[in-house]
Amino acid sequence: MSARGGAHLRRPLSREGLVPRHRAPPARRLRGLERDEGPARRPGPHGAGVHRRRGQPAARDAEGDPAENPRDPRRVGAPVTRVLCLLIVALTPSVASAQAPTLESLLARFAALPGLEARFVEEKRVALLAVPVRSEGQIWFSEDRVMRRVTAPEASAALIAEGRLRMRQGERVEEIEIGDNPVLRGFVDSFRAVLAGDRASLERYYRATLTPGEGEAWELRLVPRDEALRRFLREITMRGDGVTIHEMRMVEVSGDETRTTFSAVNTNRRFTPAEARRIFRVE
Secondary structure (H helix, E strand, O other), X not given: OOHHHHHHHOOOEOOOOOOEOOOOOOHHHOOOOOOOOOOOEXXXXXXXXXXXXXXXXXXXXXXXXXXXXXXXXXXXXXXXXXXXXXXXXXXXXXXXXXXXXXXXXXXXXXXXXXXXXXXXXXXXXXXXOOOOEEEEEEEEEEOOXXXXXXXXXXXXXXXXXXXXXXXXXXXXXXXXXXXXXHHHHHHHHHHHHHHHOOHHHHHHHEEEEEEEOOOOEEEEEEEEOOHHHXXXXXXXXXXXXXXXXXXXXXXXXXXXXXXXXXXXXXXXXXXXHHHHHHHOOOO
16 A cells, blocks of 8 residues: 555544544534424424424424514513503592592592692672772681681681681781581681581582582582571582682672682692791781
């Protein structure tokens, strides 16, 4: 044997003993196919074999795996569905609160308020006067107490608390027991009982009729029951939206009319002990 032939026999072989090491192995080593060592047949839905080519990836379920396909419509739609569910849950209380109010539901909402603060403008039309008498000021309500301060044209104050009406006009201070005067009691309870959600007190002196408006709007009409009160007062009408009173109109038997409009209404007013002592007082 020649030297050249001996050199050829000494060339290193692969483990199969046939292919030199510098040559690529058969197609088995192609990327993505090296793990495909299983049989060429797999059971079908009825036990029959399903033919596939050797080296071909196994067929997936007809449904597929949405987690591995970012464009799968089931994967894309899942976040949208979650957002819609959250929106529905978030909007449910608003839809419920937007239902037409009843007298019972309205007074229950007023009874749950911690307190109230608002500014007001009052115009009183008197039959003998061509120009209405106008005043303005601020009002507060908390725990069955009503404080009303007039800032213009002349300062005055009135506090309703513990069955008494305490008033100051200029330097003069006066206090009246409300229970001793049914007419005064009727006037006082027309506003206080509504803010306190006190239906029993309200209906003791008035026939109350609530007319729902659009959304949470409402109109409350109070007609006196008490004979003594009917001699002076024809009716009181309040208009509002939710727990916010926008207007109060009082018509007397004489024809005189008082209209009060409220603005900057805060129905979630909470008073610290120091604030309560400072605001709810007349000296």
